[in-house]
Amino acid sequence: xxxxxxxxxxxxxFVNIDAKNVTLHHTSGNVTVHISCFSxxxxxxxxxxxxxxxxxxxxxxxxxxxxxxxxxxxxDQHPKYFFRNKKNIFLHVNAYNxxxxxxxxxxxxxxxxxxxxxxxxxxxxxxxxANSKQISQVLMLPVERPNIxxxxxxxxxxxxxxxxxxxxxxxxxxxxxxxxxxxxxLFCTIAYSRPIIFINNHQFxxxxxxxxxxxxxxxxxxxxxxxxxxxxxxxxxLFNIIGKENNNIAILNLNEDKxxxxxxx
Numbered sequence: 233x234x235x236x237x238x239x240x241x242x243x244x245x246f247v248n249i250d251a252k253n254v255t256l257h258h259t260s261g262n263v264t265v266h267i268s269c270f271s272x273x274x275x276x277x278x279x280x281x282x283x284x285x286x287x288x289x290x291x292x293x294x295x296x297x298x299x300x301x302x303x304x305x306x307x308d309q310h311p312k313y314f315f316r317n318k319k320n321i322f323l324h325v326n327a328y329n330x331x332x333x334x335x336x337x338x339x340x341x342x343x344x345x346x347x348x349x350x351x352x353x354x355x356x357x358x359x360x361x362a363n364s365k366q367i368s369q370v371l372m373l374p375v376e377r378p379n380i381x382x383x384x385x386x387x388x389x390x391x392x393x394x395x396x397x398x399x400x401x402x403x404x405x406x407x408x409x410x411x412x413x414x415x416x417x418l419f420c421t422i423a424y425s426r427p428i429i430f431i432n433n434h435q436f437x438x439x440x441x442x443x444x445x446x447x448x449x450x451x452x453x454x455x456x457x458x459x460x461x462x463x464x465x466x467x468x469x470l471f472n473i474i475g476k477e478n479n480n481i482a483i484l485n486l487n488e489d490k491x492x493x494x495x496x497x
Contacts, residue, residue: 256381262295263287266302271458272383274416275330279303280378281394282335285370289336292366295343297321303330313338315349329415333397334359336367371396377419388421401429411437411445418456422464423486430456440489450482450493 256267258280265283269275286299298320304327311327311334321342325335341358342349363371374395379386390410392401401411401419411429418430426439433455437447450456450473457472457479464470471482473493482493 254383258283258380260284261287262290262297263299263301266300268303269305271461272381273418274384275305276381277378277384277419278330278332278394278416280380281375282330282332284375285332285336285373286339288370288373289340289366290343292369293340293343297347299323299339299342301325301335301339303327305330313355315342315353319347321347321349332394333363333367333371336370337361337363340364340367384419386419386421388427389425390421390427392416392419401427410439413437418461420462422469423467428462428469438484441486446489448484448491450491452476454480454482454493 254267254269254272254276256276256279258265258267260283263283263286265279265286267276267279269279282301282303286301290296290299300318300320300322302316302322302324304325306326307328308326309328311325311329311331313326313334314324316322316324321339323335323338323342337358338355341353372395374393376393377386377391378384379391389404390401391404392399394400398412398414399416400409401413402409410427413429413431415431416429417432418436419427421427422438428436428438430436435447435449437445439445450471453476454473456462457474459472461472462469467486469484469486471484471493473480473482480493482491484491
């Protein structure tokens with residue numbers, strides 16, 4: 233009976249492993265961010281937050297000229313930064329994870345140069361430097377999770393705000409803090425407005441039916457797929473996962489509070 237149920241759920245889920253890149257442009261004041269990601273995930277919202285914080289930084293320096301940042305997701309875990317040869321400040325970032333603090337430091341360097349960027353920028357030296365007073369002040373400002381991308385929209389009781397280089401997940405109604413994390417890979421909600429928060433593509437937090445917050449990891453080298461990653465069906469949450477040898481489905485049984493991700497066929 234369990235096997236038939238699993239097969240039925242998988243048919244409902246309809247696994248599709250062909251992911252398509254997502255691009256988005258967002259302007260806040262004098263700052264425009266161009267974001268390119270492998271799929272709809274929180275890295276898009278992080279890019280929007282980067283734009284908001286860069287605008288706050290430009291205000292502190294009374295810098296009103298246009299600033300553009302192209303955040304381009306690549307598989308390489310080592311980020312690369314370079315300025316394009318434009319009249320305005322135009323920073324191009326190749327990274328798997330967009331780092332807010334790193335972007336602030338590099339844009340601050342360009343602002344202090346009044347947009348006249350030398351050809352031999354030592355990015356490592358910039359990133360190793362201590363935070364300026366202006367950057368520290370920007371990091372202290374709470375920035376609410378953007379809710380402008382339809383595919384990432386959130387109408388649940390939970391959201392997060394970015395502050396002091398942390399993502400602080402909280403209950404919107406009570407303002408009670410649920411969790412603080414250095415990173416968020418994917419943020420969504422399931423039945424009864426309970427959140428599922430992936431901190432990377434291998435681990436996630438979720439609230440069980442008793443209200444307890446649990447940290448769960450996929451087994452082995454299993455990781456969440458880029459495309460159609462999660463679907464809820466009654467008391468089950470299905471995850472489209474990629475394993476070392478093949479693609480598969482992981483199933484979170486909400487009633488039994490158990491994860492099955494080593495399914496054999």
